[in-house]
Amino acid sequence: MTYPSAPYDLHQPASVDEAMALMTRYPDALYLAGGTDLVVNLRRRIREPGHVIALRRIGDLRGIALDGGHLTIGALTTISAVAAHPEVQRRMPALAEAAGLVAGPTIRNMGTQGGNLCLDTRCRYYNQSFFWRKANDFCLKKDGEVCHVAPGGSFCWAAYSGDTAPVLLLHDAELELVSPQGARRVTLAEFYGSDGRWSVGTEPGGLRPGELLLRVHVPLPPAGAACVYEKLRVRDSIDYPLVGLALRVDWADEAARRIGAIAMALTAVNPRPERVGGLEPLTGATLDMAAVAHLQKQAHRTGKPMRTTVADPAYRRAMIGTLVEKACTRLARELDGPLMEQARWA
Amino acid sequence: MKTLISLIINGRKREEAVGGSELLIELLRDRLGLTGTKMGCDGGDCGACTVLVDGEPTLSCLTPAAAVDGCEITTVEGLATSGGLHPIQEGFHLKLGSQCGFCTPGMIMAAKALLDKHPEPSPQEIRAGLANNLCRCTGYNSIIASVQYAAEKLKQATRARTRGGP
Numbered sequence: 001m002t003y004p005s006a007p008y009d010l011h012q013p014a015s016v017d018e019a020m021a022l023m024t025r026y027p028d029a030l031y032l033a034g035g036t037d038l039v040v041n042l043r044r045r046i047r048e049p050g051h052v053i054a055l056r057r058i059g060d061l062r063g064i065a066l067d068g069g070h071l072t073i074g075a076l077t078t079i080s081a082v083a084a085h086p087e088v089q090r091r092m093p094a095l096a097e098a099a100g101l102v103a104g105p106t107i108r109n110m111g112t113q114g115g116n117l118c119l120d121t122r123c124r125y126y127n128q129s130f131f132w133r134k135a136n137d138f139c140l141k142k143d144g145e146v147c148h149v150a151p152g153g154s155f156c157w158a159a160y161s162g163d164t165a166p167v168l169l170l171h172d173a174e175l176e177l178v179s180p181q182g183a184r185r186v187t188l189a190e191f192y193g194s195d196g197r198w199s200v201g202t203e204p205g206g207l208r209p210g211e212l213l214l215r216v217h218v219p220l221p222p223a224g225a226a227c228v229y230e231k232l233r234v235r236d237s238i239d240y241p242l243v244g245l246a247l248r249v250d251w252a253d254e255a256a257r258r259i260g261a262i263a264m265a266l267t268a269v270n271p272r273p274e275r276v277g278g279l280e281p282l283t284g285a286t287l288d289m290a291a292v293a294h295l296q297k298q299a300h301r302t303g304k305p306m307r308t309t310v311a312d313p314a315y316r317r318a319m320i321g322t323l324v325e326k327a328c329t330r331l332a333r334e335l336d337g338p339l340m341e342q343a344r345w346a
Numbered sequence: 347m348k349t350l351i352s353l354i355i356n357g358r359k360r361e362e363a364v365g366g367s368e369l370l371i372e373l374l375r376d377r378l379g380l381t382g383t384k385m386g387c388d389g390g391d392c393g394a395c396t397v398l399v400d401g402e403p404t405l406s407c408l409t410p411a412a413a414v415d416g417c418e419i420t421t422v423e424g425l426a427t428s429g430g431l432h433p434i435q436e437g438f439h440l441k442l443g444s445q446c447g448f449c450t451p452g453m454i455m456a457a458k459a460l461l462d463k464h465p466e467p468s469p470q471e472i473r474a475g476l477a478n479n480l481c482r483c484t485g486y487n488s489i490i491a492s493v494q495y496a497a498e499k500l501k502q503a504t505r506a507r508t509r510g511g512p
């Protein structure tokens with residue numbers, strides 16, 4: 001048995017200007033890109049707009065361009081196009097890797113880069129049918145009074161679970177936004193809020209009502225920078241991450257594994273994709289098991305897996321450490337250094 | 347608010363008035379009687395609703411009907427010809443790639459999209475190509491064998507055609 005969404009009118013503008021005019025006329029409207037998140041949520045009556053503005057006819061928002069030292073990705077570029085793009089694979093392989101690990105092939109064909117960054121946060125008590133949620137007295141994030149994950153509080157822990165955000169965070173991506181009020185540019189880091197209810201849209205840099213993401217701008221990493229993405233999920237064929245981790249090293253001396261700068265970001269374990277702090281002591285250090293231990297400690301301080309998925313939070317927490325080790329070993333494997341011999345699971 | 351759309355479904359041109367929140371799967375199944383396409387999960391998880399939109403595999407449960415205005419849609423009903431089953435269907439039949447059959451139309455359409463792009467896929471490529479499609483019965487191995495059978499058969503047909511000349 002299926003449950004229809006609340007009825008809405010669908011608009012299909014052919015240009016950004018037309019989209020802005022529609023948004024001015026229907027301020028409660030939501031944008032629809034590939035629909036692989038939004039249509040599911042409409043069917044579950046998690047989102048109930050009277051109007052939906054489908055973006056797929058706006059051709060100029062599709063495609064990837066390389067100009068100067070920047071990669072520009074149109075918000076409507078499909079995830080599979082990002083994963084398969086030769087320049088992305090060559091200049092920013094971790095982004096191609098993360099995109100290639102989103103969902104399964106059909107969904108990657110439909111889902112877009114913009115939708116991936118604007119993804120609604122996820123929780124086992126929220127991503128359910130209306131019938132299911134009603135039987136469970138709903139929850140704080142939608143229609144209800146309490147949070148079933150942390151019942152005493154007034155905070156929502158639903159996790160942002162997009163795969164490409166952590167890699168883009170480590171590459172200092174910026175977002176080009178436009179609304180009927182005007183255009184602006186924000187960093188990806190200031191885009192997300194800390195409360196799972198509105199992870200996108202609470203911060204000054206967050207998506208405002210009616211605002212449209214046009215393009216993602218990413219400065220290309222210099223030679224000597226390496227980045228990998230590691231993902232834990234239930235079924236490798238299709239599932240959202242239980243934990244996702246991006247690690248970037250800008251080598252001071254690659255052969256000696258001496259770190260010039262190191263950065264790490266997590267997804268699926270907090271209401272927003274989160275950069276891990278406290279890594280400064282590793283500048284100038286060697287990427288060895290002591291460095292791995294420091295990265296693990298800091299990652300555990302940042303990642304706060306809660307009971308938002310079917311998998312046990314303790315398991316996800318333990319796996320944060322494992323993914324750190326795996327990412328470090330992959331970065332070191334290319335160098336074939338002694339870290340390889342030390343890594344117990346290699 | 348209804349929108350008039352024109353599209354080609356399985357080679358036949360149609361005009362339909364569709365509602366804003368009407369999904370492609372609802373148009374296909376409930377109004378056009380093309381019930382080969384299945385609604386499994388109503389949420390992107392299972393792939394039973396996979397159809398081809400301009401040749402690309404697409405989940406019809408997540409696609410607004412109005413969004414396919416001007417597109418060419420192929421459903422499982424569009425594969426067999428008066429000459430008999432399509433080689434992919436034949437593969438699923440002979441290699442027992444179908445048990446309860448619920449996932450089969452989606453599997454076949456995903457396999458069609460895969461073989462159109464990669465006529466000679468390795469077993470690993472078949473797994474990756476069908477990763478969006480869930481089967482609760484077969485254990486997948488017979489599905490991979492079915493697609494391999496189809497790839498071989500299609501290859502022979504292409505060879506025969508090129509040998510035969512125009």
Ligand SMILES: Cc1cc2nc3c(=O)[nH]c(=O)nc-3n(C[C@H](O)[C@H](O)[C@H](O)COP(=O)(O)OP(=O)(O)OC[C@H]3O[C@@H](n4cnc5c(N)ncnc54)[C@H](O)[C@@H]3O)c2cc1C
Nearest residue numbers: 033034035036037038103111112115118162163213240390
């Ligand atoms: C079974 C399944 C598995 C999945 N697994 C993964 C996974 O492993 N990893 C992962 O990252 N994702 C996963 N997804 C989610 C989703 O498919 C991808 O994140 C996809 O990239 C979302 O893009 P979309 O274009 O389909 O978004 P849509 O559904 O169209 O939009 C998502 C949200 O973003 C807003 N939005 C979209 N585009 C814009 C824009 N340009 N400007 C402003 N707002 C916008 C919409 O209003 C909506 O709120 C999965 C989905 C399903 C159904």
Ligand code: SF4
Nearest residue numbers: 123139147148156157
């Ligand atoms: S974390 Fe709590 S409030 Fe947020 S979606 Fe889950 S149950 Fe609801």
Ligand code: FES
Nearest residue numbers: 386387392393407
């Ligand atoms: S019914 Fe469309 S993916 Fe399951």
Ligand code: FES
Nearest residue numbers: 445446481482483
């Ligand atoms: S044959 Fe039954 S689900 Fe695949």
